[in-house]
Amino acid sequence: MSSRVSRSALVVTAMAALTALGPVADAGLRAGADQSDPAEELLANARHAAERSAFSGVLEVTWSDAAGPHSREVPVHSANGVLSLGDEGQVVVDGPRRFVHETEGWLAVWGGTVVPDVPSPSEKWRFTLRDGPVVAGRSTREVDAAGRDDGRVRERLYFDTTTGLLLRREQLDRRGNTVRAVSFVSIGEAAGALFGVLPADAPRAPLASATRQPRSIQTLAAPYRAPSTAGDGFRLAGRYRDSAGTVQLFYSDGLFAVSVFEQQGELDWSELPAGGDSRTVAGADARRYRTPTGVVTVWESDEVVYTAVGDAPTDQVDGLLADFMPSDSPSTFERVTSFVLGPFDW
Amino acid sequence: MNERPAPDDRLSAYLDGELDLAERQAVESYLAESAEWRVELEEVAWARDALRSLPVREAPPGFWDAALAPQLTEARARRARRVPRIAGLGAAAAAVAAVVTAALVVPSPDRVTPKVPAVADAHAVRASVSDDPVSRLATLSVVTPPRR
Numbered sequence: 001m002s003s004r005v006s007r008s009a010l011v012v013t014a015m016a017a018l019t020a021l022g023p024v025a026d027a028g029l030r031a032g033a034d035q036s037d038p039a040e041e042l043l044a045n046a047r048h049a050a051e052r053s054a055f056s057g058v059l060e061v062t063w064s065d066a067a068g069p070h071s072r073e074v075p076v077h078s079a080n081g082v083l084s085l086g087d088e089g090q091v092v093v094d095g096p097r098r099f100v101h102e103t104e105g106w107l108a109v110w111g112g113t114v115v116p117d118v119p120s121p122s123e124k125w126r127f128t129l130r131d132g133p134v135v136a137g138r139s140t141r142e143v144d145a146a147g148r149d150d151g152r153v154r155e156r157l158y159f160d161t162t163t164g165l166l167l168r169r170e171q172l173d174r175r176g177n178t179v180r181a182v183s184f185v186s187i188g189e190a191a192g193a194l195f196g197v198l199p200a201d202a203p204r205a206p207l208a209s210a211t212r213q214p215r216s217i218q219t220l221a222a223p224y225r226a227p228s229t230a231g232d233g234f235r236l237a238g239r240y241r242d243s244a245g246t247v248q249l250f251y252s253d254g255l256f257a258v259s260v261f262e263q264q265g266e267l268d269w270s271e272l273p274a275g276g277d278s279r280t281v282a283g284a285d286a287r288r289y290r291t292p293t294g295v296v297t298v299w300e301s302d303e304v305v306y307t308a309v310g311d312a313p314t315d316q317v318d319g320l321l322a323d324f325m326p327s328d329s330p331s332t333f334e335r336v337t338s339f340v341l342g343p344f345d346w
Numbered sequence: 347m348n349e350r351p352a353p354d355d356r357l358s359a360y361l362d363g364e365l366d367l368a369e370r371q372a373v374e375s376y377l378a379e380s381a382e383w384r385v386e387l388e389e390v391a392w393a394r395d396a397l398r399s400l401p402v403r404e405a406p407p408g409f410w411d412a413a414l415a416p417q418l419t420e421a422r423a424r425r426a427r428r429v430p431r432i433a434g435l436g437a438a439a440a441a442v443a444a445v446v447t448a449a450l451v452v453p454s455p456d457r458v459t460p461k462v463p464a465v466a467d468a469h470a471v472r473a474s475v476s477d478d479p480v481s482r483l484a485t486l487s488v489v490t491p492p493r494r
Contacts, residue, residue, distance in 0.1 A: 046478045059484045072488045076480060083479060091486050093479050098471050100486065110471050118476050166478040182481040214468070218385045238472065246465075250472050257476070259469035265458035273462050292485035293466040307460040309469035311482075 039127035039143045040120065042159045043255075049164040051093070054079045057136065057187030063180045065290035066275060072292070073185070077203050084203030094205035106209035112216070117237040121254030124148060124233040132158045135167040136184040145255055152176070154313050155255060158183075173313060180294070180311075214240035214248055223304050224262050231320030234258060251320060256312030258320050263307075267300035282322040297321060350376055353386035361391055 036044075055078050062071040076085045083093035090101040098110035121127075125145040132142030140158040147154060153176065158168040168183035217239050220226045226249050228236045237257075238250035247262040269287070276287040276298075286299035294311035299321075306324055310317035353376075359365050360373045376383040467486050474482035 043478075047476075050478065050480045059480070061484050061488050074484045074488060076484070083483075085480070085483055085486070091483050093474070093483065096475060098474065098483070100467070100471075109468075110475060113475075166481055169478075169481050182484050215388070217388060218381070219389065221389070237476070240472075242468070248465075248468060248472070250469075252476060257469070257473045259465070259472060261460065261465045261468070263458045263460065265456040268457040268459045271457075271459035289462055291462070291466045292488045293470045296462050296466055298460055298462070305458040305460060307462070307465050309466050311469075311473060 037122055037127060039129045040122060042129075042141060042143060042164065043121065043157070045164040046157075046159060046166040049160075049166070050078055050083055051081045051095070053163045053165055055163075055165075055187055055189065057184050059085075059182055060185045061182050061292050062178075063290065063292050066277060070292075077201075079202040082203045082205055089203055092203060092205055097205060099206055099209055101206075104210065106206040107212045108209045109212050111211075111213050118252035118257075119233070119235045119254045121145070124253050125154075125255050126151075135160075136187045138162070138167060138184075138187065140167055154316075171311070171313060174315060179313070180292075212243065214242045217241050217247075220247065223264065223302050225304075225324055227323050230323040231258075232316060234316075234320050253312070253316075256310070256316060258308055258310035258312055258317055260320075260324060261307040261309070263305045264303060265305055266303060267298065267305045272298060281318055282325040284325050286321075301325060350380060350383075353380075353383050357383070357387050357390045361387070 055076075057076050059074040059076055060071055061074060062069065064070065074085055075087060075089075076083065077089065078084075081095065085091040085093075088101075092099040092101075096111065096113040097108065100107050100109050124147070126148050128144040128146070130142050130144075132140035134140070135158050139161045141161055143157045143159070144153045145155045145157070146152055152172075152174060154172055156168075156170045156172070157166060159165065160167050165187075167187070168181065170178045170181045170183075173179050220239060224247055226236060226239060226247075230236070230251055233253045234251040235253070236249060237252045238248075240248040240250070242248070245263070249260045249262070251258045251260065272287055273289070276289040276296075279286055279288055281288075281297060281299065284299045284301060286297050288298075289296040291309075294309055295314055295317050297306075297308045297310075297317065299306055301324065306321075308317060308321055308324075310320070312320075356365060356369060356373050360370060365373065373383075377387060470482050470486045
């Protein structure tokens with residue numbers, strides 16, 4: 001009797017093991033069938049690795065502006081599929097949802113899923129994959145992304161060999177100097193986690209929040225501009241409008257992204273924040289700021305104020321902006337004439 | 347089977363709550379079925395909001411008197427002389443009124459100052475959806491003040 005029970009238990013255990021391994025084997029087969037670039041796979045997996053892993057760590061963000069180099073440390077926690085960032089968890093990620101805590105309380109700043117909408121990074125970038133250095137005590141695989149045209153490395157990414165988590169990313173200028181970086185300086189198990197029980201300080205999505213989510217839009221009429229491609233291989237991957245009417249165009253080349261914000265009106269240069277550089281971009285006067293997120297460029301053309309935010313290298317951002325630069329603006333006289341004669345223009 | 351019409355003025359009335367029940371139900375069915383109607387609704391809503399947000403611009407004191415006085419004086423003088431040129435005067439006055447109206451109605455552009463930190467955050471949020479969320483959003487918490 002007891003031997004029969006043991007055999008039954010063995011059979012059940014074996015079936016359970018096969019059932020559990022099935023998806024893994026299936027995933028492996030599919031990955032093999034896709035024959036995708038292993039570096040691209042690392043990039044793709046990193047999008048969800050942070051939510052799949054439970055951990056606590058500290059990130060260091062470094063960037064430079066006119067005042068010199070800066071760095072800030074940012075605590076980050078992940079448990080049960082929810083991420084929080086900031087000293088007091090003021091940024092929360094729950095699946096596709098994004099929340100930010102501001103003075104008026106929690107704001108839902110993103111809520112919708114997006115279909116895979118960005119081009120393959122391999123169209124523009126050539127990846128080199130190798131064993132990387134130890135980052136925050138973890139062994140890594142390093143991916144260097146170099147331009148297919150000039151072979152210059154413009155970004156280095158370091159992935160945890162065990163979890164797939166992106167542990168460090170460095171952006172380089174044309175001379176190979178690191179201009180911005182985000183890196184874990186420490187990472188460990190989620191503190192206080194018990195099997196099936198979340199610790200009291202585990203990140204959680206807020207139960208109530210006001211919404212400040214932009215709406216996806218399908219079309220844009222003049223005077224707005226929304227080229228479907230721009231610069232060196234950037235593709236328009238999303239069009240949005242916020243509650244104040246500001247349009248956001250999201251461009252990606254698969255590795256870097258640039259958002260171009262458009263507002264109708266005349267740029268009030270005197271009210272722009274201090275600390276920017278005045279410069280000319282593709283023949284237009286512009287003000288440029290270097291922020292932790294990337295380069296911000298503000299200019300005006302044809303009574304539309306443009307603000308571009310790019311996490312891409314500066315030369316890449318400038319190339320994209322050239323496709324938004326001025327045409328001949330109508331004068332006030334032309335606008336009045338057009339208004340008066342417009343009804344008779346049949 | 348009823349054919350669905352192209353989007354029309356009912357969308358504006360729909361947004362303003364001016365349709366009767368049958369018309370509203372018809373519009374809502376078109377919106378449910380047609381991306382074209384939904385896009386048009388979005389555009390109408392945006393245009394309506396944009397128009398309503400335009401500032402009201404008043405003519406400077408004395409502007410109308412100065413602009414129209416010569417024409418009115420001339421008109422009165424001609425009427426007194428009973429010269430039958432009323433039609434010509436009317437056309438001239440209409441032209442003047444059209445130009446004056448155009449100068450006042452064609453909106454001069456509003457002054458805009460982009461909120462640099464806010465747009466940088468909006469970019470980071472959108473980028474985090476297509477990329478690694480940790481490295482993209484880390485910059486957001488650098489500039490977002492801690493909770494109080």
